[in-house]
Amino acid sequence: MTNLEVAWIFREIADLLELSGENPFKVKAYRKAARILPKLEQDIKELISSNKLKEMPGIGKTLQANIEELLATGNLNLLQDLRQKVPAGLREMLAIPDIGVRSIRIIYEALGVTTLDELEKAAKDNQLRKLPGLGSKTELAVLRGIEMLRNKQGLIPLGIAFMVANEFIQSLSMLNSVVNLGITGPLRRGVEMVPEIILLAAVLKEEPEVIEIFARHPQVQEVLLRCNSLCRVSTRLGAEVELRLVPPERFWIENFLSTGSDEHLAGLNKIIGEKYGLTDLLLSTLSSKGFQVNSEEELYKWLSMQYIEPELRENRGEIQAALQNELPNLVTQSDIRGDLHTHTDWSDGVSSIEQMIESAKKMKYSFIAITDHSRSLSIANGLSLEKLVEQNRCISEISARMENLTILRGVEVDILGDGSLDYPDEVLAEMDIVVASIHTGFKMEREKMTARLERAVKNPHVDILAHPTGRMLGRRRAYEADMEKIIELACKTGTWLEINASPDRLDLNDFWARQAKDMGVPISINTDAHDASRLKDMTYGVLTARRSWLQAKDVVNTWPVERILEETKRKK
Numbered sequence: 001m002t003n004l005e006v007a008w009i010f011r012e013i014a015d016l017l018e019l020s021g022e023n024p025f026k027v028k029a030y031r032k033a034a035r036i037l038p039k040l041e042q043d044i045k046e047l048i049s050s051n052k053l054k055e056m057p058g059i060g061k062t063l064q065a066n067i068e069e070l071l072a073t074g075n076l077n078l079l080q081d082l083r084q085k086v087p088a089g090l091r092e093m094l095a096i097p098d099i100g101v102r103s104i105r106i107i108y109e110a111l112g113v114t115t116l117d118e119l120e121k122a123a124k125d126n127q128l129r130k131l132p133g134l135g136s137k138t139e140l141a142v143l144r145g146i147e148m149l150r151n152k153q154g155l156i157p158l159g160i161a162f163m164v165a166n167e168f169i170q171s172l173s174m175l176n177s178v179v180n181l182g183i184t185g186p187l188r189r190g191v192e193m194v195p196e197i198i199l200l201a202a203v204l205k206e207e208p209e210v211i212e213i214f215a216r217h218p219q220v221q222e223v224l225l226r227c228n229s230l231c232r233v234s235t236r237l238g239a240e241v242e243l244r245l246v247p248p249e250r251f252w253i254e255n256f257l258s259t260g261s262d263e264h265l266a267g268l269n270k271i272i273g274e275k276y277g278l279t280d281l282l283l284s285t286l287s288s289k290g291f292q293v294n295s296e297e298e299l300y301k302w303l304s305m306q307y308i309e310p311e312l313r314e315n316r317g318e319i320q321a322a323l324q325n326e327l328p329n330l331v332t333q334s335d336i337r338g339d340l341h342t343h344t345d346w347s348d349g350v351s352s353i354e355q356m357i358e359s360a361k362k363m364k365y366s367f368i369a370i371t372d373h374s375r376s377l378s379i380a381n382g383l384s385l386e387k388l389v390e391q392n393r394c395i396s397e398i399s400a401r402m403e404n405l406t407i408l409r410g411v412e413v414d415i416l417g418d419g420s421l422d423y424p425d426e427v428l429a430e431m432d433i434v435v436a437s438i439h440t441g442f443k444m445e446r447e448k449m450t451a452r453l454e455r456a457v458k459n460p461h462v463d464i465l466a467h468p469t470g471r472m473l474g475r476r477r478a479y480e481a482d483m484e485k486i487i488e489l490a491c492k493t494g495t496w497l498e499i500n501a502s503p504d505r506l507d508l509n510d511f512w513a514r515q516a517k518d519m520g521v522p523i524s525i526n527t528d529a530h531d532a533s534r535l536k537d538m539t540y541g542v543l544t545a546r547r548s549w550l551q552a553k554d555v556v557n558t559w560p561v562e563r564i565l566e567e568t569k570r571k572k
Helices: 003-019 024-039 044-049 061-073 077-085 088-093 101-111 116-124 136-151 158-172 208-215 248-259 262-276 281-287 296-302 318-323 353-362 385-400 446-458 483-493 510-518 532-547 561-571
Strands: 178-184 197-203 220-226 230-235 240-246 367-373 406-414 433-437 496-500 523-526
Touching: 003 024, 003 061, 003 077, 003 101, 024 061, 044 061, 088 101, 088 116, 101 116, 116 136, 158 178, 158 197, 158 208, 158 240, 158 532, 178 248, 197 248, 208 220, 208 230, 208 240, 240 248, 248 281, 248 296, 262 281, 262 318, 353 367, 353 385, 353 532, 367 385, 367 433, 385 406, 406 561, 446 483, 483 496, 483 510, 496 510, 496 532, 510 523, 510 532, 523 532
Parallel strands: 197 240, 367 406, 406 433, 496 523
Antiparallel strands: 178 197, 220 230, 230 240
């Protein structure tokens, strides 16, 4: 048993202790040990035999006794007792992405929920959003996670795929024999729904330990395929993860080949073949043992073309653009100056305005808009006119004390069934930012839904059309509407369209966002965060924007806040 495997066991113990309501200091001790053990340079067996384990910070007598029992027997009575004590349903819930131990304990203590069926019912009945620290996004994550646990098949949403991949990456990166490691395949390209997760590791030699550790990871439910250089597993969530081992000198070539897409590789192969009058020249050259590169940039240089970012490798014109040195300089996370669509505990968010501001500061933002729900969305605790006025006054007071961060007074106003808005124009005129969106009545006929969106886009007070197609990845299809017509209208009215960065939405998708860019419509990438920690979801929106060929100039969030306010005032 390795240091890493003992750390996994200690982490499980900490989770079960917390679910049991044990002493927080005891929970903290096991969590600390779980962080320390993988970082120790010496193997725990050597530390025990040399009597040095007790000298390690964070490893007291009790934890040392646990480790000795594990190494001697392969089991730990404490862990077995906790598994018996904690209801099996609660342990199942730990596999749901985005739902931590703290949240499960809150749900368990408040609602008495002990099974997935009970948890699902509580989420569908909107009971979770009423609990401290939880919200509507928690309910969505619960329902999505339970569905994945039950089905255990199909495509994996981008956000969940990254979470699963990073759990394996975190563990494998601690192994000394792994000298390079990365995510590859569709996930590296930022595909919104991926069929599988592929990891690539460069190892100094064929290390059976790497495959062994990977196969025994706590997330692994079943080993599907295994050999010296490859292991494919099914996780507890149902996602399939494949680890490929390569020698260090082959890492960048294999990373390029496994990133794909197949269409991109075929397009490159065709161009190279036509140039030299040979077929399969690219793939045969890269497969030869003598061919080596030290980076993908070097590989594209060998191909006499501009480096193509992974997100663009779909054979949608990127090869021709690279040959002519005309690829766009894609927007990056560092270009983003703020978020224009966020929620607080004034409506259905979890965090306060102050907490959202603190999170924005940590992200080095220069502005953030608070855009809580409007009055008709009662399920989301939408703001009455009186509450909206009160919130605006509160934001103005907080903003007056701020330095280097502008807080914009905004609202996410509902687009009603006939296309009218949930607040009168004279109220919207007072806002810095108006985000308009549809939350009900998704099953309208195409013509009626298009007319509904058109009326909202034509309103001079609407700055951003949020999550424009209404889809929820893997759960709800986009509603029927003529999006090309809406994009053309947005161009005429100066309305910005949103890429909603929530990994549940990613709406607009890369196809429509590129259409908008080509028509000259500015895109606003926003998280729709209902929790301060969710501002980090901006990463997923930026990935989608990059797949859409967007540059910084195409994205509203990269503009100075002064320009944003000038544009919104000009439109009104």
